[in-house]
Amino acid sequence: MIPSPTDLKYFMEVAQTQNVSRAAERLGISQPSLSLAIRRMEQSVGAPLLIRSKRGVTMTQAGK
Numbered sequence: 001m002i003p004s005p006t007d008l009k010y011f012m013e014v015a016q017t018q019n020v021s022r023a024a025e026r027l028g029i030s031q032p033s034l035s036l037a038i039r040r041m042e043q044s045v046g047a048p049l050l051i052r053s054k055r056g057v058t059m060t061q062a063g064k
Contacts (some may be wrong), residue, residue, distance in 0.1 A: 001044040010037045011049065015063065019056040 003011075013023040014034070024034040042049050048064035 003041045003044050007037045010034055011041055011063075012055060013040060014050065015059060018036050018058065020052070 010023070010027060010029075013027055014020055017023045017026065018037070020034055021031050024031040027034065038050060045062060046062050047062035050057040051060055
């Protein structure tokens with residue numbers, strides 16, 4: 001399954017900010033909605049794209 005343009009936009013914002021909550025705020029959506037979109041992308045590519053921690057996120061090799 002190919003990720004939607006919206007999911008790609010959301011992923012790019014998370015990658016740029018390296019923080020899901022900050023990205024959600026900048027996109028004007030809720031953090032749970034953004035997390036769900038990222039999970040959809042991870043399922044569509046079949047690999048984790050982000051490593052989540054309390055300090056933010058970092059990209060996996062697949063995410064890069």
